[in-house]
Amino acid sequence: MPQENFALILLGGPLQDDASVFEFASKANLILCADSGADHARKLGLPVDAIIGDLDSVAPETLQHFDNQKNPKCEIIQISDQEHNDFEKALIYLSGKWNGSVRIIGMTGGRIDHTLSNFSVMLRYTDTFSSIESFDGEFSHSFLTTEKNHRSFECPFGTTISLMPFGEALGITTKNFQYPLSNETLRLGYREGLSNISTASPVTISIESGALLVSVRNA
Numbered sequence: 001m002p003q004e005n006f007a008l009i010l011l012g013g014p015l016q017d018d019a020s021v022f023e024f025a026s027k028a029n030l031i032l033c034a035d036s037g038a039d040h041a042r043k044l045g046l047p048v049d050a051i052i053g054d055l056d057s058v059a060p061e062t063l064q065h066f067d068n069q070k071n072p073k074c075e076i077i078q079i080s081d082q083e084h085n086d087f088e089k090a091l092i093y094l095s096g097k098w099n100g101s102v103r104i105i106g107m108t109g110g111r112i113d114h115t116l117s118n119f120s121v122m123l124r125y126t127d128t129f130s131s132i133e134s135f136d137g138e139f140s141h142s143f144l145t146t147e148k149n150h151r152s153f154e155c156p157f158g159t160t161i162s163l164m165p166f167g168e169a170l171g172i173t174t175k176n177f178q179y180p181l182s183n184e185t186l187r188l189g190y191r192e193g194l195s196n197i198s199t200a201s202p203v204t205i206s207i208e209s210g211a212l213l214v215s216v217r218n219a
Contacts, residue, residue, distance in 0.1 A: 005029050007098050009090050010046075011106035011118070012036030012057060016137035018044060024103060024135070032094060034086040037106055038062050050075040052093045053086035088121045095128050104134040108141070123166055123211055135218075144169070144205065144212040151214060152204040160217040161203065163193030171208025176200040186212065 008028035012035060015021055025031060025046045033041050035053030040046075042062045051058065051066060055078045066074040079089045087107070094102065102125075107118045118134075119141070126132055126143045133142040143166070144151060155161075163172070165186040172181045178197040186193055205214060 004101055006101035006103045007032065007094055009034060009087070009094070009102065009104045010037035010040050011087055011104065012039065013106040013114070013118075014109040014136075015040055015106050016135065020135075020137075021046075021105060024105060028103070029100075030094070030098060032090050033058075034090040038066060040106060042066070047072060048074045050077060050090075050093065052077045052079065052090045054078065054080050054082075054089075085117060085121065087118050088124070091121065091125045091128070095125070099128070100130050102129045102132040104132070105136070107134045108136045119166070119213065123213075137218075139215045139217055141213060141215045144207050144214060146207075146209040146211075149208065150204070150206040152202045153216075154201045155198050155203060155216060156219050157198060157200065159198040159203075159219065161196050161198060162213075162215040163196065163205070164188075164213040164215065165192065166211040166213055169207045169210035169212035171206075172212065173206050175204040177203060183208075 006028060007030040008024055010033045021044060030049050033048055033051045035055060036057040038051045038058050039062050041048050042065050048066055049072055063076060067076060108115050122132060122134060123143050126145050127147045133140055163186060165188050168187040170185050172184050172186060174181045176199050178199050
C-alpha cells in the first residue's frame with residue numbers, strides 16, 4: 001500500500017477485496033470515479049470528489065446519491081466526447097488539479113479489449129503524473145517510459161514480476177532477478193518477460209527507451 005499522497009480513481013471493472021479498497025480510500029487525497037466506478041463507491045459507502053464520464057453506465061440512483069453528498073460536495077461532470085473513454089476523461093480532469101501520484105482500482109478484468117484500452121490510456125498519461133499505478137486483487141501494474149525509465153522497489157524473495165513491452169522496450173537492464181536482462185530488447189509479438197522471479201531486494205529495472213509494463217504480484 002503506497003504511503004505518499006495520491007489521488008485515487010475507481011473504474012467500473014471488478015474490484016479487489018473490500019478491505020483493500022477501504023484502505024486505499026482512507027489514504028487518498030482525492031477520490032474520482034470514472035462513470036460506473038461510482039456504483040462501486042456508493043456500494044462501499046465511500047465519499048467521492050468527482051464523477052466523470054458520459055454517464056451512460058452509472059446507475060441513476062448512484063448519481064442521485066452523490067448529487068446529495070455534502071462533505072465533500074461531489075462534482076458530477078458529463079462529457080459526451082466519444083474520442084476518449086471514461087478513464088481518460090477522468091485523467092484529463094485530474095491533470096488540471098493534480099500532478100502527484102495516481103492509484104487506480106477497477107481497471108483490469110472483464111472484457112480484454114477494455115483492459116488493453118485502459119492500459120494504453122495509462123501509458124499515455126504515465127509522464128503526466130509523478131507516478132501512476134493500477135492495483136487489482138493479484139498484481140500492481142505500472143509503466144516505464146523513455147522519460148520515466150528507472151524503477152527500484154522492495155519486495156519479498158520469490159515475488160513474481162512480469163515485464164511486458166508495449167510496442168517495444170529497448171536497453172532493458174534488471175537486477176536481482178532469476179533471469180536477469182542486460183541491455184536487452186523486448187518487443188510485443190517477438191519476446192516478452194513473463195513471470196520472472198525476484199532473488200533479492202530491492203529489485204531494479206531500467207530501460208533506455210520505449211514502453212515497458214511492469215506487473216508485480218502482491219505480497
